[in-house]
Amino acid sequence: xxxxxxPQIANLSFISKRIIxxxxxxxxxxxxxxxSNGVVNALDVNQAAMxxxxxxxxxxxxxxxxxxxxxxxxxxxxGTGSSTQFHRGLDMAAPEGSYIRSWWAGKVVEVSDNSSCGxxxxxxxxxxxxxxxxxxxxxxxxxxxKYIVDREGGIKIYDGQTLPAGTRIxxxxxxxxxxxxxxxxxxxxxxxxxxxALVLRAMYAAQSRGQIxxx
Numbered sequence: 001x002x003x004x005x006x007p008q009i010a011n012l013s014f015i016s017k018r019i020i021x022x023x024x025x026x027x028x029x030x031x032x033x034x035x036s037n038g039v040v041n042a043l044d045v046n047q048a049a050m051x052x053x054x055x056x057x058x059x060x061x062x063x064x065x066x067x068x069x070x071x072x073x074x075x076x077x078x079g080t081g082s083s084t085q086f087h088r089g090l091d092m093a094a095p096e097g098s099y100i101r102s103w104w105a106g107k108v109v110e111v112s113d114n115s116s117c118g119x120x121x122x123x124x125x126x127x128x129x130x131x132x133x134x135x136x137x138x139x140x141x142x143x144x145x146k147y148i149v150d151r152e153g154g155i156k157i158y159d160g161q162t163l164p165a166g167t168r169i170x171x172x173x174x175x176x177x178x179x180x181x182x183x184x185x186x187x188x189x190x191x192x193x194x195x196x197a198l199v200l201r202a203m204y205a206a207q208s209r210g211q212i213x214x215x
Contacts, residue, residue: 089186118176136173
């Protein structure tokens with residue numbers, strides 16, 4: 001099964017595609033600058049590709065609209081807290097209710113709904129951890145264990161569950177600390193935060209090479 005990292009971009013105009021990829025490139029550049037603060041840099045990201053390739057990864061949100069907040073230092077979006085704070089992820093706007101997909105195959109290691117992350121899932125894939133925040137639904141527990149559930153979206157994900165890449169794990173919501181519907185997508189490699197824009201850039205480059213070689 002192939003998981004195209006930009007499934008919704010295929011139907012966009014050439015100019016729209018160029019704009020989106022230019023934004024990704026800009027975000028990746030910001031990530032390289034921030035790497036001096038102890039996060040994984042661009043070279044490390046490519047070396048850390050799962051199985052030496054990004055071709056098995058899935059773009060994490062359907063009906064993607066735009067990137068609303070990059071990885072790195074920023075002003076508090078709701079005006080609370082300190083004037084600047086470190087944003088450990090990439091905010092990806094999409095209409096509320098849009099499905100969120102697991103970026104890579106892995107094991108669910110945390111489900112929660114009691115933090116600023118809102119209803120959230122953390123998945124572990126080798127040395128990678130991927131974090132999904134502000135989803136619809138709530139956390140609960142039964143005889144099988146802890147879970148998050150979005151009944152209207154047909155989603156129920158258990159702590160400890162193993163998921164293939166591209167699995168629908170939730171829907172875009174506004175739970176936790178958020179000013180609008182979006183997915184906050186965070187990535188860690190070997191315990192260090194990674195700029196998701198660097199990963200998306202590497203994924204797109206690998207996918208493009210794979211499509212060319214398959215012709």
